[in-house]
Amino acid sequence: MILLRDFQNGKFFLCQALLSPACVLLAFSLLLISGADARPRSWAAEFTTPAGLRARVNFWRDIFTKYGKNQSVIHHRDYPQVVFDTADFSRQAAVLNPVALDSLKRREVKSRIAAVNASLTRLGQGKVPENALERQIVEEMAFIPGGAAKYRKAVKDDLVRSQTGIKEKFADAISRSGRYLPIIEEIFIQKYSLPIQLTRLPFVESSFDYQAYSSVGAAGIWQFMPRTARLYMTVNSLIDERRDPIKSTEAAAQYLLSAHAKIGTWPLALTSYNHGVGGVLKKMKQFGTSDIVSMIETHGERPFGFASSNFYPSFLAALEVYNERHIHFPNLRMEPALDITQYRLPYSVSVSHVVKQLGIDESELRSVNYAISDQIWRGRAKIPSGYVLKIPSNYAPRLAQLGGPEVVIQAAAPPASSIYGGATYKVRKGDTLSGVAKKFSLSTTELKQLNNLSGDVLGIGQVLVVKRRETGRETEVGVTASESSERREEKTYTVQKGD
Structure with missing residues (x-):
């Protein structure tokens, strides 16, 4: 059985034999329909790191590849590339339990930030650097105009912060990405003619954690908030398609396509993923520019906060690290790409019915259907009709058994x-x-x-x-x-x- 997909509308077609006349005709017609539109345009030049952002991008490259979970970098909030100090807890991590280690990290980082602020205060008073930390501060902040005032501003505006490394987390993200990245690339390139570089955005958004759920309510690898998600997909108590890597990828592609059409540049269209299209358009009008470098690296009033200012630079860093993954993570093995078939349920069915009819283990079914709620998995509700069920393709021949409604036999009342x-x-x-x-x-x-x-x-x-x-x-x-x-x-x- 051969699975063909219509890239124009996302539909799948099953052919019993590849060389059957109907199958050949269908495949040929799909090629004609997709035609030249399916050929991806080269966008590489538009995703090259600008010289003005190189230092900031390098900071995030280091966070992704040099510093791990037991290392903290003390740096400047407005200029992350200005690194004041680093704290390494690798030795303590080998002997302390997680709770004790976390407590130690918080105390030590707080102490080091206080030390940096004390040195900034001295320098802000016009005093000559008297130790290694103060000399490093002067050297790191040399490119920032303002004389002694810039040191006072750093203390006054609380511009000293810490960033924990995520080297291990990023390596895991690259490994996990192997499961769905080929499908995501296909959707972006073949269906929406979008640049392949955009498919690396989940490295920044969710580390390709298919069950990611943030403290503010964003979910899935593309981290959609409920309000935005409902413009593109189903989000309710039974089905949350934000957690469906395929459906949410379709939504992300549509969002980015629309954002680019309104904003006009990919750097700011990507920034809108964090700051909102309306927010970016407002800042473009306020500052009279669409140049991402001049908006981020300004020495005056800043249009964006820390997260939005670093969203595009961290994306560029992730893009570079992924392209150089064999250098940074030479022993990394990517998970194999999924081979799945999608089937739109004509009736509502229970998980137990699907498991029984397909002969599939529930854990295997769950691993490719993240959108289904726990309420359904626990048997308290059925999978609603119209839901696009995902199954490993080796179970596709058994899909016909799901074609009819589930027969429910009313159990007799138990003996009193x-x-x-x-x-x-x-x-x-x-x-x-x-x-x-x-x-x-x-x-x-x-x-x-x-x-x-x-x-x-x-x-x-x-x-x-x-x-x-x-x-x-x-x-x-x-x-x-x-x-x-x-x-x-x-x-x-x-x-x-x-x-």
Whole structure:
């Protein structure tokens, strides 16, 4: 069975034999449709690091390849390339537990930042450098205009910060990227005629962590926020396509294509991924330029904060490191590319049904369907109809077995257990008050009286009494034996004065 894809609309077609007339005709027509539009344009020149950003890009290259998780770099916030000090905790990491190590790192980094600020304060007073740290500060900040005032500004505006290295994390990201990068490149190049360089953006956004979820609510390898994501894909309690690498890649391509059309340059279109299209357009108008270098490396008022100012430079650094991965990580092995088939479900189905019909292990199914919520995986809801299910292609021949609706056999009510002298029933999913009453030949009123219920709502797992307690003789439901006896006795009473 051969899987063909229409790159114009993303649809897949299955052919039983490659040389069948229908399959050959389909393949030929797809080639004609995609034609010249599928040939990618060369964008390399537009993603070459500008000379004015080289020092900043080099800083991020070092963070990605030189410094690891146990090393911190103390640097200038506005000019990251200005490095004041470095702290190496590799030796302590070998003997301390994670909690103790983290505490040590925080204390030491805080102490070193305080030392830098103390030296900046002295230099800001016009004093001559008197130690190695102060001499390094003077040397590193020599290109920044302003004399002693620049040192005072660094202290006043809290411009000294630390950055932890991510060498190990970046290596892992490159390894993970092997799974989906060929698919991502195909979507960007073949379907949207976008530059291949843009497909490296997830290295900066999520480190190609397919289950990434940020503290502010961004999700997936492209880190879409819910509001933006809903413009392009499904985001609800059952399906979150931000976590689907294929669907979110389609969304990212559409976003970047639109951003570039509005902004006009790739450097600022990429910056908008962090700062927003409207925000970038506003800054372009305010500063009267679309040149990324003059906007980022200005010595005056800055249009962007730290994250947005470094978004494009860190992207360029990631692009360079990936292209030189065999130099920086010579022993790195990339995960093999996925071979998956996509199938749009015509009906809602349970995970257990898919697993049974395809003969696939649930963990294998889960590993290529990140968009499905835990609620569905736990069996509390079904995969909705219309969802594009991903399966390893070796299971594709069994897809026909999912073509019909799932047959659900209603389980018989479990036998009642005798507790408290009567029969009980545990409420199950889908049960209603009237339904349970009917199962046990009771009226809803009788069932409510037996259980002292005031409303009609039942909870899953709730235990209901469904049979009258035996007392040696038949009694009325919900009435004690003594009360029943009293009702059967005929009594009269004459109303007295004052009653």
